[in-house]
Amino acid sequence: MNIILCECGHENPEGTNLCQKCGSPLTLEEKSKKIADMRYEGTAIRSKTYNKSIIDKIWNFFSSVKVGISLIIINLVAASIGTILPQEFYVSVATDAEKEKYYSDVYGWFGEIYYALGLSDLYSSLWFQILVLMLGVSIIIASIDRGIPLHKSLKNQRVKRHTSFMKRQRIYSEGKPSENTDQTLQLAEQTLKNLKYNVRREDDAILAERGRFSRYGAYINHVGLIIFIIAVMLHLVPGFYVDESIWLREGETRAIPGMDGYFLKNDQFILETYDNDPQGEQIKQGINVVAKNYQTDVTLYKQQENAVPGQAEDLEEVKQFNIRVNHPLKHEGYAVYQMDFRLNEIKTMVFDLTLKETEESLGQVSIDLTNPQDEYLLDNGAKVELMGFYPDFSGFKEGVPQTATQTPNNPAFIFKMSTPEKPEGETSFVAIQQTLEPEGNNMYKMKFANVETRHMSGLMVRYDRTIPLLIVGAIIFMVGVVIGSYWNHRRIWIEQLEDGTVRLAAHTNKNWFGMKKDLDVLKKHAHIPQYVDQLESENNEHVETEKDGKTL
Amino acid sequence: MEKKRKRSVTRGIILAILAIAIGYTVYGAVTKDKLEVVKAGAQAPDFEVVDLNGEKHRLKDYEGKGVVLNFWGTWCEPCEREFPAMTRQYSAFANKGVQIIAVNFAQSEFEVKKYVANMGMTFPVAIDKTKSVFTAYSIGPLPTSIFIKPDGTIDRIITGEMSEEKIAQYMESIKPE
Numbered sequence: 001m002n003i004i005l006c007e008c009g010h011e012n013p014e015g016t017n018l019c020q021k022c023g024s025p026l027t028l029e030e031k032s033k034k035i036a037d038m039r040y041e042g043t044a045i046r047s048k049t050y051n052k053s054i055i056d057k058i059w060n061f062f063s064s065v066k067v068g069i070s071l072i073i074i075n076l077v078a079a080s081i082g083t084i085l086p087q088e089f090y091v092s093v094a095t096d097a098e099k100e101k102y103y104s105d106v107y108g109w110f111g112e113i114y115y116a117l118g119l120s121d122l123y124s125s126l127w128f129q130i131l132v133l134m135l136g137v138s139i140i141i142a143s144i145d146r147g148i149p150l151h152k153s154l155k156n157q158r159v160k161r162h163t164s165f166m167k168r169q170r171i172y173s174e175g176k177p178s179e180n181t182d183q184t185l186q187l188a189e190q191t192l193k194n195l196k197y198n199v200r201r202e203d204d205a206i207l208a209e210r211g212r213f214s215r216y217g218a219y220i221n222h223v224g225l226i227i228f229i230i231a232v233m234l235h236l237v238p239g240f241y242v243d244e245s246i247w248l249r250e251g252e253t254r255a256i257p258g259m260d261g262y263f264l265k266n267d268q269f270i271l272e273t274y275d276n277d278p279q280g281e282q283i284k285q286g287i288n289v290v291a292k293n294y295q296t297d298v299t300l301y302k303q304q305e306n307a308v309p310g311q312a313e314d315l316e317e318v319k320q321f322n323i324r325v326n327h328p329l330k331h332e333g334y335a336v337y338q339m340d341f342r343l344n345e346i347k348t349m350v351f352d353l354t355l356k357e358t359e360e361s362l363g364q365v366s367i368d369l370t371n372p373q374d375e376y377l378l379d380n381g382a383k384v385e386l387m388g389f390y391p392d393f394s395g396f397k398e399g400v401p402q403t404a405t406q407t408p409n410n411p412a413f414i415f416k417m418s419t420p421e422k423p424e425g426e427t428s429f430v431a432i433q434q435t436l437e438p439e440g441n442n443m444y445k446m447k448f449a450n451v452e453t454r455h456m457s458g459l460m461v462r463y464d465r466t467i468p469l470l471i472v473g474a475i476i477f478m479v480g481v482v483i484g485s486y487w488n489h490r491r492i493w494i495e496q497l498e499d500g501t502v503r504l505a506a507h508t509n510k511n512w513f514g515m516k517k518d519l520d521v522l523k524k525h526a527h528i529p530q531y532v533d534q535l536e537s538e539n540n541e542h543v544e545t546e547k548d549g550k551t552l
Numbered sequence: 553m554e555k556k557r558k559r560s561v562t563r564g565i566i567l568a569i570l571a572i573a574i575g576y577t578v579y580g581a582v583t584k585d586k587l588e589v590v591k592a593g594a595q596a597p598d599f600e601v602v603d604l605n606g607e608k609h610r611l612k613d614y615e616g617k618g619v620v621l622n623f624w625g626t627w628c629e630p631c632e633r634e635f636p637a638m639t640r641q642y643s644a645f646a647n648k649g650v651q652i653i654a655v656n657f658a659q660s661e662f663e664v665k666k667y668v669a670n671m672g673m674t675f676p677v678a679i680d681k682t683k684s685v686f687t688a689y690s691i692g693p694l695p696t697s698i699f700i701k702p703d704g705t706i707d708r709i710i711t712g713e714m715s716e717e718k719i720a721q722y723m724e725s726i727k728p729e
Contacts, residue, residue, distance in 0.1 A: 055564050126578060133574040140570065233577045255684030263682055308610070309688035310599040310680065372662040389663055392627065403627045406659055 008162065018042025021158055023165030035534055036168040038507055040146060041153040062138045063145040071135040078131060082122035085114050089121075136229045139222050147219040154212060159202035161493055161505075169493075169505035170512075171519065175529030181500040187526040188494050195518055197492070206494040215509065217484020224477025231469035242334070242463035249345065250454040251370075253301070255309065258461050259334050263301040263315055269341055269455035270295040294338050296323045296457040300331060323459065333463055340458025346408045348452035351430075353382060353417060354445055362419065364449060369408045381420060384446070388414035393431050401429070417444045490515050492522070502528055590689050592708050596621075596700045597688045601655060601678035604665060609653055609676055611700070618650040618726030621698040623691045625657040626667045630713035631695040635671050637716035641723055642675045649702070649728045655680050657694065702728040 004012045010021035017030045017037060025031040036042065061067055091102050103111035103120060114120055122128055166172060177184045188206060192199050197208035235241040242258035248266040256262045272293040282290065301315035321329040328335040348368050352361040363378035367386070375385045393412035394404035401412055412431035418424070421443055429436040430446050490508040497503070508515040512533070519531055590597065596619075600610040611619065622638065624631035642652050652675040656664050661679060668677050680686055689698065697714065699707040699722050707726050714722070 053560060055560055055567060058567060059563050129578045130574070133577060137570050137574070141566070144566070233573065236577060253682055255682050255687040257687045257690075260688075263684070308598040308600050308612075309684045310601045310678075312682040312684060369660070371660050374662065386662065388666060389660070391663075405627050406625055406657065 013044045015044030016042065017044075018165065019162070020153060020156070022160075022162035023158075024162040025164060025168070034168065035170050036165060038509075040150050043149040043153045059141060059145070062134075062141040065142065068135075068138045068142055071131070071138055075131050075135055078122070078128055081119060082128075085111060085120065087120060087123065091120075133229075136226065139225055143219050143222040147216075150215065154215060157207060157209075159200050159207040159493075160205040160495065163503070166493060166495070166503050166505040169507050170535050171504075171506040171515070171531050171533055173504045173529050173531035174501065176500055177502055177527040177529070179527050184500075184502055184526050184528065185494065185496055188522060188528070191522050191525040192492065195521060197490075197518075204496045206492070208492040208494075210490045211487040212489050214483050214487035215489050217480050217482075217487075219480070220483060221477055221480025224473050224475070224480055227473035227476060228470060231466040231473055234466045234469070235464075240465045242461060244461040245339065246459050246461060247342075247456055248296070248298075248459060249456045250347075253312070253315075255312075256334075256336070256461055258463060261303045261307070262318075262331075262334075263303070263312065264336065264459070265299040265301065266457055267297040267299055267320075269457045270297070271341065271343065271455075294325050294341060296338055296341075296459065297321075298323055298329060298336070300329065323457075328462075333465065335462045337460040337462065338457065339460045342456040342458075344453040345456055346411060346451055347454040349411060350449040350451065351384075351446040352449045353378065353384060353419070354447040356443060356445055361447075362444070365446070367413070369411060383418040385416040385418070385425070386413060387416055387427070388412075390431075413446075415446050417442070417446065419444055488514070490518065492519070494528075504528055504531060506531070590698075590706065590709070592706050594706055596698065596704055596706050599685045599688060601653065601680065601685060603653075603676035603678045604661070604668065605676070607676065609678065611704070614651055614700075615704055616649070616702050616728060618702055618723065618728060619700040620650065620652045620723060620726070621689070621700065622652060622654045623657065623686060623689070623694055623696045623698075624654055625694050626659055626663050628694045632671070634695065634713050634719070635673055637714075637719055639672060639674055641716065641719050644720070645723050645727070650723050650726060651675075653678065655685055657686060658683050697722075699723070699726050701726050 004014065004016060004026050006012060006019035006022065006024055006026060008019060008022040008024065010019055012020055012026060016026055018024065018041070019026055020041075020043060023036075023042070025033075025036065030037065030042075085103070085107055088099055091099060099120070100112075100115055103115040105111075107114065118125055180187065185201070185204065185206060189199050189201060189208075192206070192208040195210070197210045198212075199206060199208045201207075244257040246254060246257055246264070248254055248264060250266050250269055253263050253265040256264050270293065271291065272295075273289040274292050276290075278288055282288075297320070299320050300318040302318050303311060304314050304316065307314075318331065319329075323329050323336060323338045325338050328337040330336075346369060348366055350364055350366045352364055354361050362380060362382045365376045365378070365384050367373075367376075367389075369389075369391065372386055372389050375383055377383050388401060390401045390403040390412040391408040391410075392403045392405040393410045394402050396402065401414070403412075410432060412429065412434075415428050415430060416425040417428065419426075426442040426444060427438055428442055428446060429438070430448075435445065488508050488510045490506070492504065492506045495503045504519075506515055506519060516531075516533070522528060523530065596611060598611045600608055602608055620638075622631075624635075638652060654673065654675060654677045656677060656679045658681050659679065664677065664679055689696075693711055695711075695713065697710045699710070701707045708722060710718075710722070
């Protein structure tokens with residue numbers, strides 16, 4: 001590593017602009033400037049110091065501001081592309097083929113390309129994840145790379161600075177105090193203390209500082225961002241985040257997915273609508289009824305201690321609750337939300353055992369589809385045996401009735417009816433709008449009488465232990481922004497020479513107006529000569545020469 | 553030199569931590585599932601079911617034996633196709649310490665009893681009325697078979713239909729020594 005030796009004798013690392021001890025300019029470029037470049041206090045940015053091994057190269061790549069800004073732009077563009085068409089997540093079809101069809105049907109050739117490029121599932125794509133995380137890495141490394149040297153140099157500030165450092169500050173003044181020459185420094189110290197500056201004095205030099213912490217605003221802000229990213233990443237760690245959905249029929253009790261040991265019973269689903277006559281927008285959009293309330297009345301149960309999955313007896317009631325939209329059932333950090341519903345699923349079917357000739361009924365048989373019985377006895381000695389039940393009848397395969405699903409969408413039954421006239425029984429296959437009598441012409445039939453239905457609630461189970469962390473991240477982020485925006489780091493260096501001459505230099509990272517107001521107060525009380533804003537006077541000169549040029 | 557080594561090590565460690573964090577996140581996000589708790593090599597979640605004959609079966613009590621846990625439904629055609637093979641292999645392994653337990657997806661007792669009688673299934677069949685064993689094992693498509701070793705860890709998870717040859721092979725691999 002190369003070392004730059006300052007004229008004061010201090011050894012500075014390569015890449016340093018201003019001597020870390022006295023503040024003298026070290027590079028030719030720096031020397032040629034009229035006003036010192038105070039970014040990062042003129043220290044060597046770490047990544048600029050070494051550039052040898054592969055680790056250093058990766059480090060330097062991520063620490064670069066150019067790379068950081070490029071990553072931000074690429075992330076923004078990529079994220080916005082994902083909003084052009086709805087993501088797959090919002091398309092309620094199951095298979096890939098159906099998704100492909102959906103995109104080409106609904107959005108034409110553009111949709112086809114969009115799907116083919118994988119943009120329809122952009123946010124969970126590998127490359128997008130990597131982009132976001134690269135930005136995170138860039139934030140972390142850039143902060144370490146700049147924050148640590150800055151902190152070190154702010155901590156190790158010398159009170160007495162080199163003349164050339166002072167002269168090259170934007171605000172500078174030099175001259176003899178108008179009165180009380182021998183008390184200038186005491187007066188200055190007192191005044192600055194009254195102005196809430198931290199004042200350090202070494203011999204005949206003073207360093208007064210105020211609001212140094214504001215320099216850390218940007219880094220605090222980055223810490224907040226990093227915490228935010230960590231919180232989002234924690235979603236993937238088991239135990240931190242649950243997002244499950246569950247369909248629950250009225251009367252049904254189910255284990256709650258993601259919420260071990262808990263069971264939920266749907267007591268009732270309620271859909272309420274407004275009973276007004278359609279008006280205004282309602283008519284325009286052709287909507288007859290407007291929903292008022294979606295509600296599921298539930299009971300939450302807990303398993304006994306030490307119980308394992310499957311042991312659903314002896315459940316202990318925890319609480320009853322009416323879940324409405326935006327009013328979830330809350331328990332131990334879990335929240336169960338009302339999300340969806342399906343109305344009128346067949347629950348019970350009622351048949352009349354009817355004599356075909358006279359339409360005379362021998363009695364009713366009520367079949368609970370969730371718990372069909374082997375046989376149903378009627379008062380008058382007649383008996384109906386249930387030989388088969390197919391909740392979602394889909395046709396015959398080799399003479400055997402088949403069911404497509406377990407849901408009673410199209411229930412079918414095989415009955416054996418034993419009646420006084422036919423004690424040996426008559427067999428009949430009964431489906432909706434279809435009756436088959438394998439033994440030929442029966443005397444009796446099962447005549448459909450009525451049906452009882454029940455509703456089904458779609459609920460969502462949420463658990464998010466990362467929310468406090470997200471909030472902490474957001475607060476730290478805002479604190480950083482506020483600190484960096486509303487406070488500024490002001491510094492004043494004063495030095496008195498043997499002959500009574502006073503040199504003053506001042507620097508702030510923003511709000512020069514406020515800085516000058518402080519200096520005016522200082523000037524009045526310590527009788528220091530008028531300061532010059534070298535940047536302003538430089539600009540004025542420019543303006544003047546331009547004017548001169550024009551008039552000439 | 554000392555300082556330089558220290559710097560390289562520090563940077564290397566920071567970069568390595570970041571790389572691991574990225575790898576973990578990307579893996580989790582792309583495979584989309586939460587990092588599964590129920591997977592081959594992991595401890596099988598304990599459960600207890602009551603079969604159609606009223607007998608209780610608790611996984612813990614089968615320690616020292618291989619257990620095949622088969623999740624099924626009456627409407628599921630591949631389930632129907634693999635049951636005869638499974639029934640045959642059940643008898644073949646009866647004295648070798650491998651148990652089969654079939655867990656039905658919350659259907660009515662009537663349907664399940666009729667089905668079992670029809671298929672001539674000889675191994676215990678239980679109905680998971682509250683779907684709590686299904687939930688504990690995060691079962692998706694049917695059939696899913698979980699092969700559990702005598703020490704209670706999961707040997708493999710098979711989603712979809714298995715041939716008789718495969719069933720025999722997998723049962724062999726969870727047979728106690």
